Amino acid sequence: MRGDGAINVRDKLIKIKQSPRLWLETFSKVVNKNGALVPFKLNPQQRQLLDGLDKYNIVLKSRQLGVTTLSCGYSIYLTQNKPNTTCLLMSYSIDSATGIFEKLKQLYNDLPNAVKVPLVANNKKELKFTNGSRIIVATCGNKDVARGLTLTFAHLSEVAFMKDTVNKQILAIEQALTPQGKIILESTANGLNGFSEMWNKAERQNSLYKPFFFSWIDDKLMFADEYALFNDRWKDLHGALPTPDELDETEAELYKQGATIKQLVWRRLKIANSDEEQFAQEFPANPIEAFISTGSNVFDSIKIVERLQYVDEAKPLLNPTGLPATLKPYLKKELTIWALPTGATRYYVGVDTGEGLGQDYSAVEIINQDGKQVAEFKSNKIKPFVFAGIVNELGLYYNKALLVVEKASAGHSVVDKLRHDYAYMNMLKYKEYDARGKAKKKVGFVTNNKSKPLMIADFQELFETNQLLINSKDLLREMKLYTFQDGKMEAAAGGHDDLVMSMAMALVGLKSGVNYV
Structure with a gap:
């Protein structure tokens, strides 16, 4: 019996090891927005991206949906299970890269010892393991980070905010990928720039990149606490939440697309603190809306977005x-x-x-x-x-x-x-x-x-x-x-x-x- 049990455990471990999602949800823990260490349960957007990963991937998204956390976890999974694997995580600023490295170390440190490969080095924003694998965290700049590397996975975070040298870096990283390697270009929008161009090409199927778009409407988890806070504030001010009949034309369309009343109240208060165009850029409901820019568009961006909802x-x-x-x-x-x-x-x-x-x-x-x-x-x-x-x-x-x-x-x-x-x-x-x-x-x-x-x-x-x-x-x-x-x-x-x-x-x-x- 004991022998059969050991076989069953071994079979389960083999099955878990073969699936990035199972491995992450079984062994990984993350720090949530309240500062608590909790099991890493992938949200719907993280699952969709992980399950649909191609060799070349581009992600346009609403803010704070956990894509960077997923890439950190995926890098840990690869390096702990495949010797001589190199992963690269690149960001647009030193502060952002530091944040990514801290998240990476937390994910590694909180792994069970039974699946954790020992470290050789942990400095200069690099984790190096005894199995020959390593994870490098870098900032996009003039230095050719990918030179001399053979990469299994690369994730570039907030590409729309990177320097003009990003295209050179992307080309070098693409050339450094192994035949089975994968790259993710991920960002919220930042007006009309190189990232918007790359997204448009991918969406029109004019490039090798597979497009993923994640709307704020589809996220019911990441901002749940903020939804509750904003809705309580609204009820304090107005007595009750609005009904579907009280929504304006734009809100009614978002409601049809799946936005809840709580989400729409959250949207109203977010817009009250900024403006509708700024909200659309940070929290887009569709890809076109993400790239709304002020002052330079010849045609009315809002009308274009409205037509796209019905086209x-x-x-x-x-x-x-x-x-x-x-x-x-x-x-x-x-x-x-x-x-x-x-x-x-x-x-x-x-x-x-x-x-x-x-x-x-x-x-x-x-x-x-x-x-x-x-x-x-x-x-x-x-x-x-x-x-x-x-x-x-x-x-x-x-x-x-x-x-x-x-x-x-x-x-x-x-x-x-x-x-x-x-x-x-x-x-x-x-x-x-x-x-x-x-x-x-x-x-x-x-x-x-x-x-x-x-x-x-x-x-x-x-x-x-x-x-x-x-x-x-x-x-x-x-x-x-x-x-x-x-x-x-x-x-x-x-x-x-x-x-x-x-x-x-x-x-x-x-x-x-x-x-x-």
Whole structure:
């Protein structure tokens, strides 16, 4: 019997050792917000991240959800169970790195002796163990921390607040990862910067990084004591908590998303002590809301967020009737269609042409006469001569729509092919004067210092007065990152504005009222 019992214990230990989550919840203890040492029971966000870890991971989150604590615990798990393992925990400041190292030491020191690998060294923000494993805690700076290392795991905390050298550090760390190694880039938002760019690429599946977003709404544990304190204060001031019928429009939507009345009261008092935009950045309900910045956005960020809450209700068509065979290979990839052409409805197509070299996008936005977005095309790998054929087919499909084609750069060749090779006649014309002062009409559209502010102003007005229905998440994201800076309206650093410009040109067509067929 004793032998069977020993086997059962050994089998359980083997099972626990194979699972990071089981190992942490069995052997680890953490200090909670009240200063008490308690068993480490992972919260839902920690479990989701740990269970879903890929090689490359990026985390956008609300404040204080325990992601750094999880990475400290995961580093301890790896180094105690796998010899010659190196983990790197990097933060944006010396004080933050010191806090991480203290948390790391606490997790190690409170392990049972039976699973604890003895230390060789514990200094200079490094734990080194007798099995050849170690955990390094560093601050992001000019020094190439990853040089000479072979890393099993790396976690960069609060990336949005790191120095400009962070991209160099990330590249070096990625190169130092073992084939099975993992990296987490984690942060709350800090306006429009390099981290927002990395997040947007990951969310659009334009990078190797797997995105994880953790909303304050989903957290019912980390701020439980503060919820209770704030709610007691509210009842002292107002007698009772608000009912669902007393919530404002924004609160009602958050309530639908799962926020409790207690959480919403907490939100109200947090906002009362700061402002709504600051709260959205620190405690976002969705990824776009996280990057709200003040003073520089061309389009109303709040309206963009409001539309994003409902945009999924507009379902793309999976098999649009009558779609030309040449367009079908692009469907559900580069081409999205929300509505079929109908009857005598007029349609307007904005066209912005890229070079097809993997940088700027060739983009098409199509709206109907009522200002409803019905289709979108976007690709940065389509050559201009191929793109011209796609634009021709889309225009014909949508009742020989009015095409507004920007002539800059590769746009010249697209205009030429549409007009002469495809004989597409319904194209917007602009007026140009020759040396004698004689006016001539030319096909296409020219964006310049005069036309651009006017077209963007019209776009802004129609969107913010609810006369334009946008169904594209990608377009809304570009609008969120479309800023006014240094006297220019353009995409924030690292962003794109191809869809914004295409929609603005479609609206130029709508406003013109012309139709040549």
